[in-house]
Amino acid sequence: MQNNPYKVSKNVESLSAYTPGEQPQGGGWVKLNTNEFPYPPTPKIKTAVIDAMGSDCAPLRLYPDPLSGKVREAVAKHYGVEGKNVIVGNGSDDILNLIMRAFGDDKLKVAAMNPSYSLYPVLSKMQGAELLEFDFENETKLPFEKIFNSGANVFILTSPNAPLGISFSLGDLQCLADNFKGLLVIDEAYAPFSGFSAAKFAAGRKNVLTVCTSSKGWGLAGMRVGWAVSDEGVICILDKIRDSYNVDRLAQAASIAALQDEEYYAEKIGKVVKTREETEAFFASIGWKFYKSASNFIFVMPSKNGVCGRDVASGLFDFLKSEKILVRYWKNDMKICSGLRITVGTDAEMQKLRESILKWIKE
Ligand SMILES: *Cc1c(COP(=O)(O)O)cnc(C)c1O
Numbered sequence: 001m002q003n004n005p006y007k008v009s010k011n012v013e014s015l016s017a018y019t020p021g022e023q024p025q026g027g028g029w030v031k032l033n034t035n036e037f038p039y040p041p042t043p044k045i046k047t048a049v050i051d052a053m054g055s056d057c058a059p060l061r062l063y064p065d066p067l068s069g070k071v072r073e074a075v076a077k078h079y080g081v082e083g084k085n086v087i088v089g090n091g092s093d094d095i096l097n098l099i100m101r102a103f104g105d106d107k108l109k110v111a112a113m114n115p116s117y118s119l120y121p122v123l124s125k126m127q128g129a130e131l132l133e134f135d136f137e138n139e140t141k142l143p144f145e146k147i148f149n150s151g152a153n154v155f156i157l158t159s160p161n162a163p164l165g166i167s168f169s170l171g172d173l174q175c176l177a178d179n180f181k182g183l184l185v186i187d188e189a190y191a192p193f194s195g196f197s198a199a200k201f202a203a204g205r206k207n208v209l210t211v212c213t214s215s216k217g218w219g220l221a222g223m224r225v226g227w228a229v230s231d232e233g234v235i236c237i238l239d240k241i242r243d244s245y246n247v248d249r250l251a252q253a254a255s256i257a258a259l260q261d262e263e264y265y266a267e268k269i270g271k272v273v274k275t276r277e278e279t280e281a282f283f284a285s286i287g288w289k290f291y292k293s294a295s296n297f298i299f300v301m302p303s304k305n306g307v308c309g310r311d312v313a314s315g316l317f318d319f320l321k322s323e324k325i326l327v328r329y330w331k332n333d334m335k336i337c338s339g340l341r342i343t344v345g346t347d348a349e350m351q352k353l354r355e356s357i358l359k360w361i362k363e
Contacts, residue, residue, distance in 0.1 A: 037219030052253035092226025104129030111152035165293035192217025
């Protein structure tokens with residue numbers, strides 16, 4: 001084999017890429033694998049995007065507002081903070097990447113819970129920053145002393161947690177903010193489904209940042225808009241290193257319209273929460289263990305003939321796929337291979353899920 005005429009950066013060479021959930025291109029799937037919103041975004045987006053394009057698309061010749069200033073204002077208004085406390089990114093993954101680049105390197109360590117969002121290890125490795133991972137205590141409790149004594153420069157808490165769906169109290173977050181000697185990053189991708197955001201808290205502290213995304217709670221995963229709220233000093237650091245035009249014109253227009261339609265989303269999120277509770281009640285009725293969810297998904301440990309574990313979860317995953325229902329499963333992660341993460345879909349989708357599960361149990 002011929003050698004490549006170039007070398008690859010050491011951090012990149014040893015990297016395994018993030019594995020996104022499957023995005024099937026054909027139709028007919030019940031897609032409960034990537035925590036997308038089950039309902040369309042507010043219809044107001046359509047006019048906003050068409051206006052931004054103009055009748056002849058001429059505005060697309062021009063670069064977008066580099067600051068995403070109106071999105072910042074809409075985010076600020078949503079949380080009751082100021083525009084200077086907000087930064088907007090091309091999805092929240094963009095912002096997580098900026099955080100790693102700004103606050104992680106071969107001397108500045110990063111820490112996170114395990115399990116949590118599996119993008120963090122990819123981003124920290126790219127930066128050559130060591131990632132310390134902590135187990136939950138008694139399944140759901142944060143190991144405060146270990147976090148405080150870790151020496152990490154950044155601690156990322158996914159809150160509510162993914163893939164478990166569990167939430168943490170404001171008291172827990174305050175305790176972390178008071179005692180962790182570094183930047184506390186709270187990844188709030190699923191906060192819209194928990195009824196609680198720490199964004200306002202973050203804006204008032206020097207060492208706390210919340211990240212959120214329009215992908216989950218606003219039904220805009222296809223648009224790629226995320227944001228962070230923090231102290232102005234932290235925001236300025238992230239602004240130094242982001243792409244100048246990191247959010248396109250249409251995405252800016254769409255996310256502003258979404259953020260402004262609080263009423264529409266309150267109603268739809270209420271529906272998701274109700275469907276989530278009904279799905280949890282179903283799992284309880286068949287005796288399956290699950291983590292009480294504050295998100296738009298449920299992590300459930302299936303059992304068959306009284307048996308749980310990897311083979312059972314893997315069997316159900318395959319069966320559901322054969323029924324054209326996609327859920328998320330990490331077969332090779334020993335911590336979570338006994339469970340499946342199932343997105344809360346529409347009532348009709350969850351009905352189909354329940355029917356397929358009952359069929360599998362009887363099989
Ligand atoms: C989905 C998700 C994100 C990414 O959101 P995007 O804005 O679509 O990049 C970030 N963090 C967590 C925990 C997520 O589940």
